[in-house]
Amino acid sequence: MKKTNRFLELLPRILKHEGGFVDHPKDPGGATNFGVTQAVYDSFRRNAKLPIQSVANIKYNEVSSIYKLMYWDAIRGDNLPVGVDYAVLDLAVNSGVHRAIRYLQLACGLKDDGIIGPRTIEAATTLPSGSLVQAIMARRASFVSQLRTFATFGKGWFRRINEVRAVALEDVGVA
Known part of the structure; x- marks a missing residue:
């Protein structure tokens, strides 16, 4: 709800x-x-x-x-399930809206065109939210670990990813 x-x-x-x-x-x-x-x-x-x-x-x-x-x-947060909305919003803020939408689409098993439309919303609201959060956060961790500034900012990025994952899963009721 x-x-x-x-x-x-x-x-x-x-x-x-x-x-x-x-x-x-x-x-x-x-x-x-x-x-x-x-x-x-x-x-x-x-x-x-x-x-x-x-x-x-x-x-x-x-x-x-x-x-x-x-x-x-931009991520149509009002239409996303609780928990998934936080995972996608934090990713959008940290790594861009287009990437956040693409990672949501990939977690949903959809073509990752970076445009959040009815198919993305439908998939996000019918698939298990905990699984979507886990998939989005895993892809996010993989992405940041490949950035050239990882040596400088990586520890903080991983702390943030882990905190957002934990809170989003708590929101979903999968803590």
Whole structure:
């Protein structure tokens, strides 16, 4: 059963992993604040017809709007089962919406076109959620272990993957 206001429940979980302002020289995404890159923030502000400013100055209401519009809505989070929604959202935030949708589709045994449509939603809602979470997280772990920045960020990525997996499975009732 889908919980109401699920996005509002998941946002603090995501932000716990994302932290505050960071501009690590080895991070190819550059400066981020609450996990929002400068490029994403610039795009958001341009679309809102607001002046461009440093991501260091981002406000919580902007962070919430960005995560809702650019990640939650993009993965159709309201249509995904509890637990699967969190696994896919966290992956979208960390590694991109297209990749998150593709990994969900692969976990469902579908063609991975990166477009979340009726077939993906139907499969995600009929297959066992615990199995989907496990498959998505396994593929995610494999992906990050191959990144050139794994030596720098790998320990943190694996901690995050393991925490998200555990909480998503708890949400599913498979803890």
